Amino acid sequence: MRELAGRQEDERHALALEHAAAGIERAGHQEVIPGGDGQLAEELRYALGADVLLGATHTGALPDLAPGERLPLVAVCALAAAMPSCVLGDLPREVTLLADGLDAATTADRTATAGANSTYSG
Structure with a gap:
């Protein structure tokens, strides 16, 4: 996701993607608070x-995302958002499924991004 942020011409879109990347990290780590309610x-x-798909509001344009990058982005964000409640609910099977899905979505996003980067630089 940070690679996608670095590719944005509009700094406001880059910032929205950076916030999403930081949010994914937090949802899997800092937001898992023992005794918490599992809500982000x-x-x-x-x-x-x-915002991960739409970018910053009032820019008049969408972020620069290649075909194939949008769906993995949505999947990564949705899976990350679901992670804290499963961890705090002590649902190991569900956490494993979410983690596997997160890995698969991240791999799909990296593959799409690598293809897009080769198109942009080629």
């Missing part, structure tokens, strides 16, 4: 929301 903070839910 509002700002984190926002970072993992539609």
